[in-house]
Amino acid sequence: MRKPRWWAELALIAVVYAAYSGGRILVKGGEASAVEHGLAILRFEEGLGIDAEHPLNRLFTSVPALGIPADFAYASLHYLVTPAILVWLFRRRPAHYRAARAWLMTATLLGLVGFTLFPTCPPRLLDAAHGFSDTMAHFSAYGWWGGEASAPRGLGGMTNQYAAMPSLHVGWALWCGVMLWRYGRTPLAKALGVAYPLVTALVVMGTANHYLLDAVAGVAVMGAGPLLAPYVLRLVDRLRETAEASPVVSAGCETSAGERIPGQRSVRTTADDKQEWGLPCSSEAESLGKAR
Known part of the structure; x- marks a missing residue:
């Protein structure tokens, strides 16, 4: 198998991420249906007594020492840690890079399917009567974001705020954690592999950006990734062989x-x-x- 070229990988990842980001915008669902879906999830969790996002959100809102770092983590780590793990795998674990990259991209595209089929209003955008506070807006003076999720001020219209189910913040963090646990060679790397997805799950709920079931769905999507990735790789290889053998x-x-x-x-x-x-x-x- 040929070693991937860094510039080709960079271009591929950029194209996939652009398609993912553009897809999130294009599949914006109606606000009414998104709110209905969000309330249905909340009622289901409350019926089972697993609505952990309520106490976490109250804690993060009342304690700035928790809420502000959580907002920074939500707004940045998603976009910094995942590419860093990809670069690390490419340079230090090249034998495992291609399969890991296919896993991540397959799961990401599955997440886009979820956004399309089930637009969901996050807790922070529900009516205040439901007991949630938007910590991103509450502490926006401390960061670059405005009152519209983690987007920079004035660019909120470039995001789909109803793409909450599944939580790819949690899904990507789980992928990063598995990579660190599986291929990291130090106890610190393995400890970070366990801590990062767990902390991310607390952050997305405490900031009222996701429900607990959003996080569970993010785990499920990422769990389906390695099951489907081999088929994706075989399809790509077959297309490449066909092109080369023309x-x-x-x-x-x-x-x-x-x-x-x-x-x-x-x-x-x-x-x-x-x-x-x-x-x-x-x-x-x-x-x-x-x-x-």
């Missing part, structure tokens, strides 16, 4: 007796060469070659 007229092969491609030099080509490259040499041209 018929090419070259190396002195004649399309018919006495006819050559203009400017093509005559080069003797063995049968093994023809078989390896799939050259479309006619039997008539081969017989002429033997006569010479």
Whole structure:
């Protein structure tokens, strides 16, 4: 298997992320249905007594020493840690990079399907009567974000605030944690691999950006990633092999007796060469070659 080229990988990741970000914007669902879905999740959690986002949000709102760092973590780590882990794998664990990258991208696209089929209003955008406080807006004076999620001030319209189910903050953090646990060689790396997804789950609920079930769905999507990634890799390999094995007229092969491609030099080509490259040499041209 060829070693991936860094510039090709960078371009691929940029294209996939642009498609993901653009897809989030394009699949914006109606506010009414998103609110209905959010309330349905909240009622279901309250019925089971697992609405952990309520006490966490009250804690993060009342204690700035927790709420402000959590807002910074929500607004930045998602976009910093994941690329850093990809670069680390590319440089230090190249044998595992391709499968890990396919896993991450497959799960991300599954998340986009979730945003499309089930637009969900996050807790912070529900009516205040439901007991949630938007910590991002509450502590916005301390960061670069405004009152519209983690987007920089004035760019809130460039995001889909109803893409809460599943939580890819949690999903990506879980992927990072698995990579650190599996391929990290120090106790610190493995400890970070455990702590990072757990802290991320607390952050997304404490800041009222996600419900507990959003986090669970993020874990489920990331869990489906490694099951589907091998099929994605096989499909990509098959497409690449098909492209590389497409018929090419070259190396002195004649399309018919006495006819050559203009400017093509005559080069003797063995049968093994023809078989390896799939050259479309006619039997008539081969017989002429033997006569010479």
